[in-house]
Amino acid sequence: MSATTLSRGKENDLGGSSGYLKWQAKAAPYLFIAPFLILFAVFGAYPIIKSLSLSFYATNGPKDAVPVGIANYSFLLSDPDFWIAVKNTVVYALFSIFLQLPIALGLALLLSQDWVKGRSFWRLAFFSPNLMGQVFVGVLFAILFQPQFGLINIALNKLTGGYIPLDTKWLNDSANVMPALVITSIWMYAGFNMIYFLAALQSVDKDLYEASAVDGANLWQQFRHVTIPAIMPVITFVLVTSTLGSLQLFELPYLLLGNGPGPDNAGLTIIMYLYDRGFVTGDLGYASAVGWTLAIGMLIISLIQVKLTGASREA
Amino acid sequence: MNLREFPFGYAALSMLALALITGTIILLNPPPKKEADLTFWTFAKPHYEAYEKVYHEFEKENNCKVDLQLVSGQGLPQRLQAAFLADLNDVPDMCENEISAAGSFFRGPVEHIGFEDLTDRIKADGLEEKMIASRFAPYTSRGRVFGLPHDVHPVLFGYNRTIMEREGIDVSKIETWDDFIKVGQKVTIPDKRYLIEMSATGRDQLEICLFQRDGGYFDPAGKVIFDNDIAVETMKFYVPLVAKNSKTRIANTLSSSFGAVIAQGMANEYFIGVMLPDWRSKIFENEIGTLEGKMALMPLPAVTKGGRRTSTWGGTMLGITKKCKNKDLAWKFAKFLYLNEKDLARRFAGTNILPPVRAAWKEPAFDKPNPYWSGQKLGRIYANLAPEVPAQYTHPFIGLAKSKFEQALNDCVKRYEAEGDKDFDAFVRQSLKKRADEARRQIARNPY
Numbered sequence: 001m002s003a004t005t006l007s008r009g010k011e012n013d014l015g016g017s018s019g020y021l022k023w024q025a026k027a028a029p030y031l032f033i034a035p036f037l038i039l040f041a042v043f044g045a046y047p048i049i050k051s052l053s054l055s056f057y058a059t060n061g062p063k064d065a066v067p068v069g070i071a072n073y074s075f076l077l078s079d080p081d082f083w084i085a086v087k088n089t090v091v092y093a094l095f096s097i098f099l100q101l102p103i104a105l106g107l108a109l110l111l112s113q114d115w116v117k118g119r120s121f122w123r124l125a126f127f128s129p130n131l132m133g134q135v136f137v138g139v140l141f142a143i144l145f146q147p148q149f150g151l152i153n154i155a156l157n158k159l160t161g162g163y164i165p166l167d168t169k170w171l172n173d174s175a176n177v178m179p180a181l182v183i184t185s186i187w188m189y190a191g192f193n194m195i196y197f198l199a200a201l202q203s204v205d206k207d208l209y210e211a212s213a214v215d216g217a218n219l220w221q222q223f224r225h226v227t228i229p230a231i232m233p234v235i236t237f238v239l240v241t242s243t244l245g246s247l248q249l250f251e252l253p254y255l256l257l258g259n260g261p262g263p264d265n266a267g268l269t270i271i272m273y274l275y276d277r278g279f280v281t282g283d284l285g286y287a288s289a290v291g292w293t294l295a296i297g298m299l300i301i302s303l304i305q306v307k308l309t310g311a312s313r314e315a
Numbered sequence: 316m317n318l319r320e321f322p323f324g325y326a327a328l329s330m331l332a333l334a335l336i337t338g339t340i341i342l343l344n345p346p347p348k349k350e351a352d353l354t355f356w357t358f359a360k361p362h363y364e365a366y367e368k369v370y371h372e373f374e375k376e377n378n379c380k381v382d383l384q385l386v387s388g389q390g391l392p393q394r395l396q397a398a399f400l401a402d403l404n405d406v407p408d409m410c411e412n413e414i415s416a417a418g419s420f421f422r423g424p425v426e427h428i429g430f431e432d433l434t435d436r437i438k439a440d441g442l443e444e445k446m447i448a449s450r451f452a453p454y455t456s457r458g459r460v461f462g463l464p465h466d467v468h469p470v471l472f473g474y475n476r477t478i479m480e481r482e483g484i485d486v487s488k489i490e491t492w493d494d495f496i497k498v499g500q501k502v503t504i505p506d507k508r509y510l511i512e513m514s515a516t517g518r519d520q521l522e523i524c525l526f527q528r529d530g531g532y533f534d535p536a537g538k539v540i541f542d543n544d545i546a547v548e549t550m551k552f553y554v555p556l557v558a559k560n561s562k563t564r565i566a567n568t569l570s571s572s573f574g575a576v577i578a579q580g581m582a583n584e585y586f587i588g589v590m591l592p593d594w595r596s597k598i599f600e601n602e603i604g605t606l607e608g609k610m611a612l613m614p615l616p617a618v619t620k621g622g623r624r625t626s627t628w629g630g631t632m633l634g635i636t637k638k639c640k641n642k643d644l645a646w647k648f649a650k651f652l653y654l655n656e657k658d659l660a661r662r663f664a665g666t667n668i669l670p671p672v673r674a675a676w677k678e679p680a681f682d683k684p685n686p687y688w689s690g691q692k693l694g695r696i697y698a699n700l701a702p703e704v705p706a707q708y709t710h711p712f713i714g715l716a717k718s719k720f721e722q723a724l725n726d727c728v729k730r731y732e733a734e735g736d737k738d739f740d741a742f743v744r745q746s747l748k749k750r751a752d753e754a755r756r757q758i759a760r761n762p763y
Contacts, residue, residue: 058762060423061400066762075760080753146570149579167506171570172516174725258571259389263516264725265718279393280714282400282422283761 055288065285072289082290084265085273088178092269093246095182096189101242104190105235108197109223123198126191134188138255141184145170145256171257177266181253188252189245193238200234201227236309240302247298250275270294351382353645356395356410358388359631361597362465365662366652373651379644392416399429399636408639409649411465414453414630415717418709421456422761430461430634436646437463445654446671449706452535454632456709462632463649464671466593469625469700470523472511473596474588475581476611476689478502486613492552495616499556499565502587512580512589513566515557515728518721519628520566523590525549526705527626528618532716533708539758541720542744542751550727550743558731578603590615592628593697597667600687611689612696625700627707669697676701712758719750726750 055072057065076082107126111119129137144151147169156164170180208226217225228235253267254260254275261268261276270290278287321328355370357363363385370381384407386394391410396419398406406429412420421428437443437460443451447467454462479486482502489495499510513520525531530545540546555561557568569576572589580586582605589595591612599610614624633653635645653659659670660678669676681694710716726746731739 058760060427061402063402063427064423068760068762071760079757142570143575146576146579148569148585149576149583150570165506167567169516169570172514172568174516261718264722276714279396280419281712282396282419284400286760 051288051291054285055292057285058283059285060282061284068285072286073293076286076289076293081265081268082270082273085268085270088265088267089247089249089269091178092181092185092249093243095178096185096242096246097239099182100186100190101193101238103186104193104238105197107190107194108201109227111194112198112201123195126194128191129188130192132188134251135255137184137188138252141180141187142171142256142258145180147172172263174262174264174266177253177257177262181256181267184252184256189242193242196234196238197231200231204230232309236306239309240305243301243305244298247294247301349382350380352379352641353409353639353648354382354384354407355648356384356386356391356407358386358391358411358413360385361666361668362411362631365665369652369655369658370648373648377644377647381648386410388413392419395429396420404638406636406638408641409633409635409645411631411633412462414632414707414709415713417454417462417632418456418711418713420634421461421709422711425457425459428456428461429636429638431637431639431642432459432461433463433635433646434458434460440650442654445673447673447701447704449704450630450671452706453630453709454634455535457537462634463653465631465633465653465668466629467669467671467697467701467704468592468594468627468629469669469697469704470590470592470615470628471612471625471696471700472588472615473591473599473610473612473688475584475606475609477609478584478587486611489613489616491620491622492616492618496556496563496565500563503565505564508584508587509567510565510587511556512568512572512577512586513553513557514568514572515559516721516725517568518717518724519572520590521549521553521720521724522717523626523628524553526707527615527623529705531707532713532720533710535708537708537710539716539751539755541716541723541754542747546720546747547740547743550724550747551740554724554727554731554739554743555736558728560732573598574602581606590626590628593667593669593693594629596688596693600667607687608689610687612691612693614696614700623703623705625703627704663694667693669694669701671701710758711761712754715757716754719754720747723747723750
């Protein structure tokens with residue numbers, strides 16, 4: 001074999017190798033994202049598209065599907081149970097936003113003060129309910145809310161000198177179901193949201209407080225004009241996630257109310273309604289229509305929240 | 316390649332290595348496959364424990380292997396329903412289902428129901444005569460029977476005898492609900508003690524009263540009937556017993572009819588008595604030991620003198636799935652568990668559950684005095700009332716119908732508490748019709 005042949009062969013090799021490298025460079029990004037794309041296509045995109053198509057059928061499993069056009073959607077909008085579920089879910093979400101989040105922020109402000117002793121302990125104490133599952137919390141509060149023998153009624157009866165009767169039915173009286181749910185969720189989630197606010201408060205520049213104090217700002221003015229703007233991105237995040245979480249409420253009322261919506265559907269949420277129609281009554285087509293209606297509603301609410309809090313401008 | 320250059324370093328490499336090692340170990344050591352001729356699911360622990368004692372005998376007799384499994388009561392219907400809907404093979408050969416979940420399996424065309432049609436087998440073996448015929452009704456859809464009844468579940472009134480004696484009440488003189496209410500007004504102390512546990516918001520006890528009067532949610536043809544005259548009369552009778560400020564309020568409830576809640580209610584004399592189907596009597600024996608010897612039973616009061624003195628609460632069916640590999644063997648096992656008189660008598664001693672097989676009631680176990688119930692012959696009292704147990708009919712939308720009936724109860728109680736019995740009849744009719752129409756509207760969408 002001559003030297004010329006050798007060098008030509010080497011050139012070819014190099015040429016081949018360079019082509020392979022070029023192909024590799026082009027293909028690499030696609031290969032890297034391929035596992036995610038394949039999994040998402042199978043377990044994400046396909047079910048999403050399938051559920052959209054299912055929402056136009058009355059179904060009884062894959063074998064029995066009858067096309068019904070938009071009848072699922074029109075029935076849904078005229079079903080009084082659906083509107084009860086919407087009302088309950090919205091009320092719960094409003095309580096989450098206007099009661100639970102201020103409590104969480106208040107706790108965070110309190111526990112970020114240097115004069116509070118044992119702050120680490122209190123942080124853990126307030127956060128710890130979130131370490132328990134919703135199942136356990138549901139069972140626990142079902143016992144605490146007992147009429148006659150439950151701890152909450154006994155305490156309230158003693159504290160109010162008998163004004164609140166021992167016989168108060170939290171979970172068996174439609175008027176008291178929502179307050180019971182809100183109390184339970186505050187106990188469970190206020191500490192969780194407090195952690196987000198605490199982290200945000202710790203990142204606020206202390207110089208801003210000093211400068212505002214020099215300018216004569218009082219505590220409220222500091223909170224209003226320094227703290228709130230500084231932690232606004234976190235407030236928006238907590239607001240959006242809490243709202244979305246509230247709209248998807250299921251386990252807590254389901255367990256607290258004994259595997260059902262409670263008296264007079266007072267604890268019926270949109271997801272409970274979806275679950276009942278899809279998995280108890282067995283019409284997955286109708287349940288898909290409920291799911292899509294909820295998804296569109298959640299998208300609209302989130303967009304409004306982001307717009308109102310100005311988070312999009314921040315971004 | 317230098318290991319240090321591995322993307323994201325040693326941590327990612329270690330995790331990948333661990334995943335590969337554990338994955339390989341799992342692949343090389345698959346869990347042993349259960350080789351059974353029959354797989355049987357039950358949701359009730361007492362049933363499981365009873366079957367566990369006897370199924371080996373069946374295995375020996377038939378040279379086969381049975382895999383008996385206890386599955387969560389919540390999980391069983393959902394797993395089974397999902398498997399039926401998706402036409403999966405991963406279903407048991409036979410299983411027991413709770414009565415309230417049974418109807419949901421009968422949705423869709425009859426030929427697509429996941430359970431085997433047992434009608435011909437039941438007829439061939441003459442089981443409709445041997446068992447209480449009304450107990451087949453809840454497991455029947457469009458004239459075909461898909462389940463074998465496990466029980467009868469007659470309902471009695473179980474009460475704290477010592478309180479009644481202290482108050483000078485002779486229960487043998489209570490014949491009708493009117494008599495019962497009079498006694499209730501005497502012994503009830505508002506907010507402190509009530510004659511009977513009945514809910515103003517839940518449907519369990521109202522349903523018992525509805526069945527006692529031959530009412531129901533659906534008729535045998537699947538038509539919604541919970542707004543008929545019987546339902547109206549039942550509601551008008553029931554609401555004043557549970558509504559606040561009612562002159563005849565003799566009932567109240569805690570947040571649950573089960574577990575520690577009812578145990579506390581009974582032990583603290585908040586309730587004098589409860590509606591007591593046979594299965595619940597065993598729960599009392601197990602969970603409220605302090606009342607041993609103090610409790611007693613009496614038939615439910617009748618609606619009118621000489622009328623029916625019982626009703627029904629709960630039930631279980633045994634079904635054979637269409638995917639069952641050996642349906643004849645499964646049917647044989649079903650009969651082995653449900654028809655063996657000696658064994659049924661033994662099982663009664665452990666569960667207090669009265670079997671629907673009439674011949675079994677002759678066994679001495681049913682005449683044994685029960686010390687918990689003041690020495691009364693529990694089995695005989697239930698057996699005497701069993702033939703009177705009313706039929707209840709199911710439907711794929713039974714859950715919806717129950718929920719709507721409960722909503723009507725809540726409407727009526729609120730109205731009664733606000734305005735008393737003024738125009739109450741008209742209100743009850745209107746409320747029941749409204750809720751029944753809502754159910755009808757939803758059911759009408761079902762194309763099957």
